Amino acid sequence: MQTAQEDKLNIEQLYELGNKHMWLPFTQMKDYEENPLIIASGEGVKVKDVHGNEYLDAYSSLWLNVHGHRKKEIDEAIKKQLDSIAHSTLLGAMNIPSIKLAARLIEIAPRSLSRVFYSDSGATSVEIAIKMAYQYWQNEGFTKKTKFVALNNGYHGDTVGAMSVGSIDLYHRVYSKLLFASYTIPFPSTYHHPSGDAEIAKQESLQAVRELFKEKSDEIAGIFVESIMQGAGGMNLMPPGYLKELEKLCREFDVFLIVDEVATGFGRTGKMFAVEHEEVQPDIMTIAKGITGGYLPIAATLTSERIYNAFYADYSEMKTFFHGHSYTGNQLGCAAALANLDLFENENLVEEAAKKADYVQEKLKQVAALPHVGDVRQLGLICGIELAENKATKKPFPAEKRTAYQATLRMREKGLLTRPLGDVIVFMPPLAATYHELDEMISIMKDVIQEI
Numbered sequence: 001m002q003t004a005q006e007d008k009l010n011i012e013q014l015y016e017l018g019n020k021h022m023w024l025p026f027t028q029m030k031d032y033e034e035n036p037l038i039i040a041s042g043e044g045v046k047v048k049d050v051h052g053n054e055y056l057d058a059y060s061s062l063w064l065n066v067h068g069h070r071k072k073e074i075d076e077a078i079k080k081q082l083d084s085i086a087h088s089t090l091l092g093a094m095n096i097p098s099i100k101l102a103a104r105l106i107e108i109a110p111r112s113l114s115r116v117f118y119s120d121s122g123a124t125s126v127e128i129a130i131k132m133a134y135q136y137w138q139n140e141g142f143t144k145k146t147k148f149v150a151l152n153n154g155y156h157g158d159t160v161g162a163m164s165v166g167s168i169d170l171y172h173r174v175y176s177k178l179l180f181a182s183y184t185i186p187f188p189s190t191y192h193h194p195s196g197d198a199e200i201a202k203q204e205s206l207q208a209v210r211e212l213f214k215e216k217s218d219e220i221a222g223i224f225v226e227s228i229m230q231g232a233g234g235m236n237l238m239p240p241g242y243l244k245e246l247e248k249l250c251r252e253f254d255v256f257l258i259v260d261e262v263a264t265g266f267g268r269t270g271k272m273f274a275v276e277h278e279e280v281q282p283d284i285m286t287i288a289k290g291i292t293g294g295y296l297p298i299a300a301t302l303t304s305e306r307i308y309n310a311f312y313a314d315y316s317e318m319k320t321f322f323h324g325h326s327y328t329g330n331q332l333g334c335a336a337a338l339a340n341l342d343l344f345e346n347e348n349l350v351e352e353a354a355k356k357a358d359y360v361q362e363k364l365k366q367v368a369a370l371p372h373v374g375d376v377r378q379l380g381l382i383c384g385i386e387l388a389e390n391k392a393t394k395k396p397f398p399a400e401k402r403t404a405y406q407a408t409l410r411m412r413e414k415g416l417l418t419r420p421l422g423d424v425i426v427f428m429p430p431l432a433a434t435y436h437e438l439d440e441m442i443s444i445m446k447d448v449i450q451e452i
């Protein structure tokens with residue numbers, strides 16, 4: 001047992017060592033130093049800091065967590081796997097949990113997909129999608145098909161390839177000369193479109209895709225889209241039918257439809273995968289975040305037999321996919337993912353999440369009515385609350401005021417964790433959050449937004 005004095009010293013040391021040696025992702029460290037936070041433990045939808053303060057995890061530890069923290073079944077699956085082996089490479093060898101998981105993933109994935117290529121983060125799953133699509137056309141002799149199409153405000157991760165098929169000015173501008181060039185299509189965002197009309201925004205964007213494909217499809221390998229809802233670009237929602245129309249254009253012009261389900265997959269949107277809302281069949285689909293219930297870094301790029309077959313040949317034909325990461329298909333991660341999928345089945349989680357999403361939609365009406373809320377966008381249990389200085393004209397707050405960031409700090413004081421995207425406040429609770437916990441979260445957010 002440690003004495004209280006020793007505990008206190010440890011906390012001070014943690015702050016000191018952290019400030020001296022750590023550098024956090026997507027964080028201005030100067031901001032962090034003013035408002036430091038060190039998490040010590042978690043249980044259910046709450047995490048606890050080193051002082052014992054509890055916080056509702058209203059962003060699912062950055063969109064990952066599904067069942068809450070310390071879910072018994074996943075904890076046990078990992079411990080059990082440790083009794084066999086923690087990790088062996090997938091380079092030239094398979095392992096048991098990765099085979100089982102691949103089969104389970106294909107069972108639940110859209111029927112166009114039959115092959116699983118593992119990696120360890122959303123960004124790597126996207127890099128793999130880029131190289132897979134690119135090399136497919138090379139292997140098949142269509143050597144001019146080397147370009148990709150991005151949607152404005154798209155986000156696919158932070159590696160150089162993933163940034164090149166994304167389009168978020170704030171994150172990407174400084175690297176612009178480093179990135180490979182992609183075509184960019186306007187995203188059909190109803191709230192931000194001058195007309196405010198979903199149909200107009202949708203047709204305008206589809207028309208831009210059609211014109212681009214008509215002129216350039218012999219140079220285009222694929223188009224990258226987040227599935228129905230854009231995440232990091234500000235929680236922007238495609239109008240109904242848009243993704244389906246995009247799929248048709250891809251078929252018409254033989255351009256691969258590459259759907260990023262990293263954020264939207266695993267029940268998040270009230271379907272196992274968001275493409276199911278429109279029965280879309282991607283050529284390639286990337287998955288990560290919720291795949292292990294938020295436990296371990298496993299990701300996968302799913303693809304079709306058509307693409308797989310273009311790589312399958314005698315070695316001397318040089319069609320092999322020369323790509324891999326050290327921890328690809330890690331057994332502990334795959335075991336966690338299998339336990340996660342069992343829980344989805346046993347707890348009927350997708351349907352439950354859809355019901356909770358309806359409840360949240362009703363509750364968020366009170367938030368939408370607040371004077372400084374311009375828009376509330378939601379797909380399942382992904383919600384974005386966009387603040388506006390002037391609700392009627394949609395005039396945003398001056399960016400330098402960092403209104404949403406200040407609001408999230410205030411929420412933290414009241415026992416809730418989330419992060420802003422510009423002036424959009426993210427609300428993305430673990431799927432397993434109870435109705436009561438959802439109430440608690442929404443009530444804190446509402447109180448704070450009301451104070452603005």
Ligand SMILES: *Cc1c(COP(=O)(O)O)cnc(C)c1O
Nearest residue numbers: 121122123155156157231262263
């Ligand atoms: C988070 C995210 C990524 C990147 O995933 P990482 O695991 O953070 O690399 C890619 N695409 C989408 C849609 C995401 O939300």
